[in-house]
Amino acid sequence: MLTNVGGADRVARIIIGLALIALGVTGVIGWWGLIGVVVLATGIVRVCPAYLPFRFSTRKKS
Structure with missing residues (x-):
């Protein structure tokens, strides 16, 4: 499979994904x-x- 997301982008x-999920679960951003x-x-x-x-x-x- 072709990957197109590098190291810094991945981190x-x-x-950001974890932060958005946490904000959604706590009801801050719904x-x-x-x-x-x-x-x-x-x-x-x-x-x-x-x-x-x-x-x-x-x-x-590479």
Whole structure:
């Protein structure tokens, strides 16, 4: 599988995803916190579907 999410991007997505989920669960931002699940998932699997059509990648070339 092609990965297109690099190291710093991955860490940021995981932290932001967890924060959004926590804010949603505590009721601070309501149901908008569910967006955190998508952000967290893209950080974990290292693939961002929004990057694919543009052939964009934050991953370093090896």
